[in-house]
Amino acid sequence: MNIIILGYGKMGKIISEIAEERGHTIVAKITSDNRAQLDNLDGSSVDVAIEFSQPESAVDNLSWAINQGIPVVCGTTGWLEHKHEVEQLTLSKGGAFFYASNFSIGVNIFFKVNRYLAKLMDEQHDYAIRMEEIHHTEKKDAPSGTAITLAEDIINKIDRAKRWNLDTESVENGHNILISAKRIDKVPGTHTVTYSSETDDIEIKHTAHSRKGFALGAVLVSEWIKNRKGILSMDDFLSF
Numbered sequence: 001m002n003i004i005i006l007g008y009g010k011m012g013k014i015i016s017e018i019a020e021e022r023g024h025t026i027v028a029k030i031t032s033d034n035r036a037q038l039d040n041l042d043g044s045s046v047d048v049a050i051e052f053s054q055p056e057s058a059v060d061n062l063s064w065a066i067n068q069g070i071p072v073v074c075g076t077t078g079w080l081e082h083k084h085e086v087e088q089l090t091l092s093k094g095g096a097f098f099y100a101s102n103f104s105i106g107v108n109i110f111f112k113v114n115r116y117l118a119k120l121m122d123e124q125h126d127y128a129i130r131m132e133e134i135h136h137t138e139k140k141d142a143p144s145g146t147a148i149t150l151a152e153d154i155i156n157k158i159d160r161a162k163r164w165n166l167d168t169e170s171v172e173n174g175h176n177i178l179i180s181a182k183r184i185d186k187v188p189g190t191h192t193v194t195y196s197s198e199t200d201d202i203e204i205k206h207t208a209h210s211r212k213g214f215a216l217g218a219v220l221v222s223e224w225i226k227n228r229k230g231i232l233s234m235d236d237f238l239s240f
């Protein structure tokens, strides 16, 4: 496949390496410095676009790919207030758009465990819910997209959990999920969900050892999306 990389940073580089190892060709590696290349690029020769840039550039990059008729796989976090616009554009153009806050298979298993645990905790009113996410110091958004997915999944399962907020923000009542976002040099991504009562704690945790799992997941999805249409997610891709 011919792949264009929109955002050739820490993730874009590992994704390109894995894609090339799997026999794909990278037709362009776009950063903020060479983005003008997109003005002259013929999209008809590109099979898939992989977008891992930054919150401010995601919508422009995704719109470029969708307008070119290129299926696009997006891992950029921190821009989701505009997701509906991108989905509408995809539908109006008959394109394909895939977003995941986390492409790692391990995290997607963790999402399932989180949903199952939340279902069990719905009736357990004595437990307060909190979350911690730890990432490297270059991360631009907080909380992480993964933490938001975890929190939204809990809100969908637990009646008393009405919303999430960062623990640095003020809280009006105790029915929120408090998220602590820590930034520590080089940490690829650690997420912990804790239910605390007076008598005990129940905790689930996922620790990424590197960015490889995220990158491999994005390449596998890119191979899968090639001839598909519509708004797609990990639930469509994974069979578990």
Ligand SMILES: NC(=O)C1=CN([C@@H]2O[C@H](COP(=O)(O)OP(=O)(O)OC[C@H]3O[C@@H](n4cnc5c(N)ncnc54)[C@H](OP(=O)(O)O)[C@@H]3O)[C@@H](O)[C@H]2O)C=CC1
Residues within 6 Å of the ligand: 006, 007, 008, 009, 010, 011, 012, 030, 031, 032, 033, 035, 052, 053, 054, 055, 057, 061, 074, 075, 076, 077, 078, 100, 101, 102, 103, 104, 138, 214
């Ligand atoms: N969903 C998932 O599984 C994962 C998601 N992420 C997310 O992916 C995103 C990228 O992460 P990471 O690679 O660590 O970030 P980096 O900061 O290392 O890389 C970002 C890249 O985007 C480029 N960029 C900036 N502006 C534009 C633009 N207008 N058009 C195209 N490219 C642009 C930067 O170029 P320049 O250097 O010139 O500014 C850089 O190459 C983040 O939002 C992160 O949260 C990360 C890991 C996993």
Ligand SMILES: O=C(O)C1=N[C@H](C(=O)O)C[C@H](O)C1
Residues within 6 Å of the ligand: 077, 101, 102, 135, 139, 140, 143, 144, 145, 146, 147, 188, 189, 190, 214
């Ligand atoms: O910025 C990162 O590095 C990561 N971002 C994603 C997120 O915001 O959840 C996924 C992963 O945790 C790494």
